[in-house]
Each structure stands twice: as C-alpha cells, then as structure tokens.
Amino acid sequence: MRVSWAKLLALSCLYEVSQGNPVQSKDGYQLQPFHIDLSSRVPRMLDQIKRTELPAHPVYVSTGTSAGISLSLLESFRTEWLTSFNWTREQKDMNKFNHYTAVIEGLKIHFIHEKSKAQDAIPLLLVHGWPGSFLEFVPIINELTEEAITATGKKVSFNVVVASLPGFAFSSVPPVDWTVADTARVFNTLMTKVLHYDTYATFGTDWGAGIAYSMYDQFNSTVRALSLDFLPFYPYTSDQLAAENITLAPLEEFEQAVAEEWTNSGEGYFIEQTTKANTIGLALYDNPVGQLAWIGEKFVNWSDPNAGKSPSVLTHNEILRGVSLYYLTESFASSVIIYQQNPNGFATVYTKANNDAPLLFSAFKYNVGFWPPAVVAKTGNLVFYSSE
Numbered sequence: 001m002r003v004s005w006a007k008l009l010a011l012s013c014l015y016e017v018s019q020g021n022p023v024q025s026k027d028g029y030q031l032q033p034f035h036i037d038l039s040s041r042v043p044r045m046l047d048q049i050k051r052t053e054l055p056a057h058p059v060y061v062s063t064g065t066s067a068g069i070s071l072s073l074l075e076s077f078r079t080e081w082l083t084s085f086n087w088t089r090e091q092k093d094m095n096k097f098n099h100y101t102a103v104i105e106g107l108k109i110h111f112i113h114e115k116s117k118a119q120d121a122i123p124l125l126l127v128h129g130w131p132g133s134f135l136e137f138v139p140i141i142n143e144l145t146e147e148a149i150t151a152t153g154k155k156v157s158f159n160v161v162v163a164s165l166p167g168f169a170f171s172s173v174p175p176v177d178w179t180v181a182d183t184a185r186v187f188n189t190l191m192t193k194v195l196h197y198d199t200y201a202t203f204g205t206d207w208g209a210g211i212a213y214s215m216y217d218q219f220n221s222t223v224r225a226l227s228l229d230f231l232p233f234y235p236y237t238s239d240q241l242a243a244e245n246i247t248l249a250p251l252e253e254f255e256q257a258v259a260e261e262w263t264n265s266g267e268g269y270f271i272e273q274t275t276k277a278n279t280i281g282l283a284l285y286d287n288p289v290g291q292l293a294w295i296g297e298k299f300v301n302w303s304d305p306n307a308g309k310s311p312s313v314l315t316h317n318e319i320l321r322g323v324s325l326y327y328l329t330e331s332f333a334s335s336v337i338i339y340q341q342n343p344n345g346f347a348t349v350y351t352k353a354n355n356d357a358p359l360l361f362s363a364f365k366y367n368v369g370f371w372p373p374a375v376v377a378k379t380g381n382l383v384f385y386s387s388e
C-alpha cells in the first residue's frame with residue numbers, strides 16, 4: 001500500500017522528459033481550485049461514533065485477529081477517535097496542497113497538483129486503490145516535487161498529480177457499468193487535455209494499479225513510464241510457478257506465502273464487494289464505527305508487518321483520518337462498487353500491454369499479492385524490479 005519515493009525516482013533514468021507546460025484549461029473542463037471543508041458533517045460523525053454500542057462478551061476478544069478486527073482494537077480506535085483525533089487539524093494539513101476539480105465526461109474529478117520548480121520535471125500521476133484515497137500519497141508529494149539526484153547523477157523532480165477515483169472522496173460517483181478502463185481514459189484526459197502534459201509517467205497500487213496499467217495499455221503515446229507495486233492479474237499459485245520453472249529466493253518464498261494466506265483467508269471482503277456491493281455499502285453507509293471495523297481491519301492487516309504484536313507502522317491517527325474521509329465524504333457505498341463493476345479486474349490469463357515504455361515494479365514483503373520478476377515481465381516492458 002505504501003510507496004517508496006526512491007523507487008519512483010528510478011523512473012527518471014528511463015523516462016523521456018516531456019516539456020509539457022501545464023496551463024489552466026480553457027477547453028470546457030471547468031478546472032477549479034478546491035478547498036476541503038467537511039466540518040459541518042463532523043458533529044454527526046462524532047455523535048454516531050458515541051452512540052454505537054459494542055458487545056462485551058469475551059468471545060469477541062478470544063477469537064484473535066484471524067476472525068478479523070479484535071473487539072479490543074476496535075474499542076481503542078474508537079476511544080482515540082473521540083478523544084484525540086482532530087478533523088480540523090487533519091483538514092488543515094490536507095489543504096496545504098493545491099486541490100482542484102475538473103469535469104471530464106460529466107464526472108467531477110478531484111485531484112491534487114503540485115509542481116516542481118524545475119522546468120524539466122516529469123509529470124507523474126499517482127493512482128490509489130481501496131480502501132485507500134489520495135491521502136496515502138500525501139506523505140511523499142513534497143519529496144517528489146523537490147529536486148533529487150539519481151544513481152546516475154541526473155537531477156530529477158516530478159510534477160505530481162494525485163487523483164481521486166470516481167466514487168472516492170470528492171470525485172463523482174461513477175455511472176452504472178463504469179469500468180477501470182473508463183477511469184483510465186478519464187485520467188488520461190486529465191493529464192493530457194486538462195493539465196496539458198503531452199507525455200507523463202504513472203504509478204498505481206491496488207485498483208490504482210489496474211487503472212494505471214490500463215492507461216499504459218490504452219494510451220501508449222502519452223503514458224511513457226509505468227511503476228506498480230500490484231498487478232491487475234491474479235498472482236501465480238506455487239503450482240503455477242513450479243509448472244513454469246520459476247524458482248523463488250527465500251524472501252520471495254515468504255512473499256508468496258503471505259499472498260497465498262490472503263487468498264485462503266483474507267478474500268472474504270473481496271467476494272462480498274464483488275458480488276453484493278450494495279449490501280455492505282448501504283449497511284455501513286452511515287455507520288462510522290462499522291466502516292472503521294471493515295476498513296481499519298484491512299489497514300491493520302495489510303500494512304502491518306508487526307502483525308498486531310507491537311504498534312503498527314501506520315499510526316492509528318492515519319487510519320482514523322482515512323476512515324473519517326470515507327465517512328465524511330459519504331463515499332463508502334460508492335467506493336465498493338468498483339469491485340462489482342469490474343468482476344474481472346484481476347485477470348487470470350496474462351497478456352502483454354501494447355506499450356514499449358518502461359515498466360518498473362516494487363515488491364513489498366507484506367503485500368497481499370506477490371508477482372516475481374518473471375511473471376511481471378509477461379505484462380509489459382519490465383526494466384526494473386525491486387524487492388524489500
């Protein structure tokens with residue numbers, strides 16, 4: 001879920017720098033500065049959090065994390081939400097960035113656009129997934145816009161665009177039958193027609209990887225580098241790897257085991273959101289503690305190499321901020337329909353994208369999916385693979 005900005009920097013060695021000069025669009029996209037102000041919904045959120053009763057029976061504690069979020073963890077999150085979490089402060093931090101909205105194909109698209117001072121900065125679109133949001137890229141935006149030196153001694157910086165997926169945060173709810181390929185088209189329009197970047201690089205994670213990959217495949221003259229930490233293809237099973245004579249190093253064996261564990265016991269939400277999105281979406285729509293249990297469990301389980309045994313690498317405050325954004329923007333129900341709308345979003349048959357531009361891939365030890373280099377190379381022009 002998290003990106004190492006140093007990995008993204010590696011893009012610069014490979015990318016043919018565009019001289020695209022972003023100017024305000026006069027092409028009818030209604031480009032407008034945007035300021036976050038959700039304060040008026042906060043009292044309702046706090047009231048709902050306070051009024052939610054949780055059970056006291058020890059069975060909800062003794063089942064441990066294999067049954068999902070533990071009651072004690074949920075309670076401690078809830079206490080922090082009511083006592084130390086401060087939406088006003090979070091919102092103020094978010095508003096330090098330049099936010100905009102534009103209307104593309106009838107959908108309002110929210111995005112952050114932060115430019116480097118360098119004239120030859122590389123335009124870079126960062127695409128989040130579920131249960132993420134633009135917030136997961138906020139910690140790296142400034143670093144990416146600042147000039148750095150690559151391993152080959154080249155100066156590099158990025159013009160960073162972080163867009164909210166349709167159905168997430170401040171972007172419009174997508175129409176029926178909307179797919180990842182449609183979002184890819186809208187985001188390419190954002191980069192090329194609204195922001196006037198002739199060519200650009202993109203990074204995607206989770207569903208964002210599916211969108212970024214579709215952009216790379218559909219728009220091979222504008223997407224000139226792609227960086228991913230996830231693929232829109234189902235990871236290979238151990239048997240499939242063996243059948244193709246792909247052998248794994250010890251770290252890769254571990255990553256394969258994490259991914260198989262996810263397939264065996266962590267995929268319930270995925271099936272629910274793919275087959276009955278409205279049931280879970282509407283059930284939790286106005287229920288912040290419910291959203292915290294459903295989303296918070298994913299943040300803890302997927303991002304926490306400490307496996308709950310010591311404090312998470314994500315702070316509780318970061319998790320509460322993410323869940324609050326879902327609740328306050330009323331986007332939980334519209335966020336889960338991406339699963340329903342893309343039942344084949346993770347393909348089982350591997351194909352190669354129609355693009356000769358560089359593909360970079362970062363594997364992370366606790367990612368819920370694992371794709372060794374030989375498998376990633378099936379999908380595009382893989383020139384860089386890192387593992388940690």
Ligand SMILES: *[C@@H]1O[C@H](CO)[C@@H](O)[C@H](O)[C@H]1NC(C)=O
Nearest residue numbers: 084085086087088089090092
């Ligand atoms: C919440 O944050 C705002 C903005 O930083 C600050 O003015 C306010 O005092 C904080 N509230 C509390 C209760 O700490």
Ligand SMILES: *[C@@H]1O[C@H](CO)[C@@H](O)[C@H](O)[C@H]1NC(C)=O
Nearest residue numbers: 240241242243244245246247
């Ligand atoms: C895997 O290795 C075996 C034995 O060397 C060979 O017969 C087989 O063709 C290889 N399979 C692939 C997919 O390369």
Ligand SMILES: *[C@@H]1O[C@H](CO)[C@@H](O)[C@H](O)[C@H]1NC(C)=O
Nearest residue numbers: 065066265266300301307308
């Ligand atoms: C994550 O979920 C798996 C089952 O999918 C479980 O075995 C593990 O204990 C959970 N870890 C945490 C930290 O919640």
Ligand SMILES: *[C@@H]1O[C@H](CO)[C@@H](O)[C@H](O)[C@H]1NC(C)=O
Nearest residue numbers: 217219220221354355356357
């Ligand atoms: C882009 O796709 C077209 C159509 O499939 C293909 O002919 C062309 O070679 C591709 N260009 C690049 C740069 O990959």
